[in-house]
Amino acid sequence: MLAIDTNLLVRLFVDDDAAQARKVRDLFDHHVEEDSALWISDIVLVELVWTLDRAYSRSRDEIANALQALTGNATVHLESALAVAQATALYAQGRADFADCLLVIKAAQIGCESVRTFDKKMRGLPGVKLL
Numbered sequence: 066m067l068a069i070d071t072n073l074l075v076r077l078f079v080d081d082d083a084a085q086a087r088k089v090r091d092l093f094d095h096h097v098e099e100d101s102a103l104w105i106s107d108i109v110l111v112e113l114v115w116t117l118d119r120a121y122s123r124s125r126d127e128i129a130n131a132l133q134a135l136t137g138n139a140t141v142h143l144e145s146a147l148a149v150a151q152a153t154a155l156y157a158q159g160r161a162d163f164a165d166c167l168l169v170i171k172a173a174q175i176g177c178e179s180v181r182t183f184d185k186k187m188r189g190l191p192g193v194k195l196l
Contacts, residue, residue, distance in 0.1 A: 066142065067096075068104045071112040078113075078131045079121055093140060101142035105135065107167060110149060114156075114163040129157035148174060160186045169193060 073092070076085040096102035110132065117123040117131065132153040135141050143149050145167075152166035159166075161184075169190045172180050179194045180187070187193045 066102055066104050067092075068106070069109065069141075071109045071116065074105070074109065074113045074131075074135075075116050075121075078117065078123075081121075093138075096140050100139050102140050104142045104144070106144045107149070107171075110135070110143070111164045111167065125157065128163070129153055132156075132163075145171065155190060159189055161190055162186070166190065 073085075073089045076082055077089045077093075080086045093103065114128055114132070117128050118125075123131075132149065136143065136146060136150050136153065148167060148170045151170045152163060155161065155166040155169065156163045161169075165182075165184065165187050169180050169187070169192055173192055177192070179192045180190075181194055181196045183196055185195065188195060
């Protein structure tokens with residue numbers, strides 16, 4: 066298993082450097098027959114979403130589609146696959162940042178009764194209470 070860094074995923078989805086994007090596609094293609102060969106951490110996904118949004122002005126739909134593509138790729142092993150899938154659904158529907166959506170899902174998974182925050186964009190997320 067190989068760990069994948071954020072910059073590889075950015076090249077893959079943005080294709081702003083053709084040579085680097087080709088190398089990433091080749092890496093994925095090389096491991097296409099291996100389930101869970103490429104590991105992606107939650108931190109990398111949060112960085113990816115932030116970068117696609119802030120640096121590349123990608124839409125929420127484009128970003129959600131990128132996350133769904135990773136979730137559905139058998140070659141990829143996500144650190145928290147179920148949480149990422151659920152957080153992606155929340156992110157696609159609302160205004161909250163992906164990191165906040167992932168926080169809410171992971172907090173619920175470990176049994177937290179709520180997430181307390183000042184962030185009004187999180188107001189509609191399940192289990193969130195504004196302080």
